[in-house]
């Protein structure tokens with residue numbers, strides 16, 4: 001598993017839970033820290049299980065609502081959900097900043113994370129540079145025309161422009177100490193001027209499609225239930241059952257351990273709250 005501390009031998013237990021009964025309907029262990037790649041196999045697993053049990057041939061086509069947290073949001077997953085007409089609500093990690101309800105959250109509770117990295121010099125932000133999309137030009141805060149270093153179209157259709165200040169302009173610029181992290185860089189012919197990039201969102205990506213769903217009144221209501229549905233299940237397995245880390249090695253054994261704990265959780269739910277009917 002790739003982590004911020006390098007590659008470690010570890011696994012990530014992913015589970016899907018039904019809202020009504022908090023029963024685990026699919027559980028798989030993955031040797032990856034990131035969750036993006038796990039969405040599709042989990043959904044395919046749910047579909048196959050419901051079909052096998054004779055509940056529904058294609059539960060996802062039946063428009064069952066799927067929610068997942070921001071860790072599962074990326075363009076590939078949103079495209080998969082859109083193309084397969086899956087009724088999903090998966091927010092991107094900026095969805096709260098678009099929601100007026102959370103506008104005063106920082107004031108009230110303070111910042112969860114620092115806005116800036118400690119030890120990284122802050123420079124004039126890209127918002128102070130004037131981009132002309134039509135002409136593909138950029139004017140820096142000193143009024144100099146920058147050169148277009150790179151122009152790319154990303155997979156989601158967004159355009160990205162990268163500009164760089166000319167060495168001769170940046171070298172003698174009175175603003176260079178505020179504009180550049182390394183103001184000495186343009187002094188050398190092999191150095192660089194200030195670099196700045198802009199991403200132009202065309203609003204046509206699958207992520208834009210998902211943003212509209214999540215930002216709608218209905219989307220907010222649906223997503224608001226996610227935490228109270230799935231987190232108590234993980235809390236039960238972690239705190240009550242004591243599985244705060246896998247004790248086995250190899251994918252097959254870890255998968256077995258994860259399924260066993262999921263099964264115990266489900267048996268306990270059925271024992272406490274009712275009889276199993278077509279789960």
Ligand code: SF4
Pocket residue numbers: 140141142143144165166169170171173174175176179180193194
């Ligand atoms: S350092 Fe370069 S890019 Fe920045 S304001 Fe000066 S000339 Fe413009």
